Amino acid sequence: MFALEFPPINELIRWRDLFTSFNKISIIACLAAFGSMLLFFLASRKDPLVAPTGSRNLAERSVEFIERDIVMQTMGKDGIGWTPFLLSLFLFIYFCNLPGIIPILQMPATARMAIPLFLALVVWVIYNAVGFRHNGFKYIGAMVWPKSVPVGMRPLVGAIEFLSNIVLRPFSLAVRLFANMLAGHMLLVTFAFLSNAMFTAQTKQMFLRPMGVLPLFMLIFLTAFEVLVGFLQAYIFTILTAVFINSARHIEH
Numbered sequence: 001m002f003a004l005e006f007p008p009i010n011e012l013i014r015w016r017d018l019f020t021s022f023n024k025i026s027i028i029a030c031l032a033a034f035g036s037m038l039l040f041f042l043a044s045r046k047d048p049l050v051a052p053t054g055s056r057n058l059a060e061r062s063v064e065f066i067e068r069d070i071v072m073q074t075m076g077k078d079g080i081g082w083t084p085f086l087l088s089l090f091l092f093i094y095f096c097n098l099p100g101i102i103p104i105l106q107m108p109a110t111a112r113m114a115i116p117l118f119l120a121l122v123v124w125v126i127y128n129a130v131g132f133r134h135n136g137f138k139y140i141g142a143m144v145w146p147k148s149v150p151v152g153m154r155p156l157v158g159a160i161e162f163l164s165n166i167v168l169r170p171f172s173l174a175v176r177l178f179a180n181m182l183a184g185h186m187l188l189v190t191f192a193f194l195s196n197a198m199f200t201a202q203t204k205q206m207f208l209r210p211m212g213v214l215p216l217f218m219l220i221f222l223t224a225f226e227v228l229v230g231f232l233q234a235y236i237f238t239i240l241t242a243v244f245i246n247s248a249r250h251i252e253h
Helices: 009-013 024-044 054-074 077-101 114-135 138-144 151-199 203-208 210-249
Strands: none
Touching (some): 077 151, 114 210
């Protein structure tokens, strides 16, 4: 019988610490932060009077993408000042997602709950601080007693809104990113192990070796697909952040 020995899940998402509480996930997160800063450092060294190329062109395209497809779509012109924060958030998440398809690293840092949860808590603090800054205590009042719904429904809707905005949003943001990236990582690992097991089948199971191309093709397809998923998850997290900040600023909406 053909037997596939799949390693324990814990071995696929954990590595030995290089030193206390610092492992490969920490390295990937540091590289993601460094890569984001390096991109704009290199871009800043280019002559602004010359047509943008290389790093400067990539940096300008990134800024335009955040302004046109996120800020203007969710916050309008009043939200342009949030572009640096949203751009930093997007790039950091994307660079944390990308190592899932890079040899040796082969693990998105966001497939561990700590980083998505930390980012979600940062967003939670920011949009609530913005809500209080722009509206004072009316921010909570409008949440628990929404005037846009019938009076009889306001206690129920208010309780739901309060629970959603104050308690559940950071967890939903974090879990959405974490679950999608972990699922993609596990799929890649599964097809990689299956393909390797078939290609290295014992002599009595030689007929399985040609069939190894099937999971291999699936692995290649999923690897390409994970590039798109990593981008989409960074985009979704960032655009939801913009939506939350805008809704906190304009409680009447």
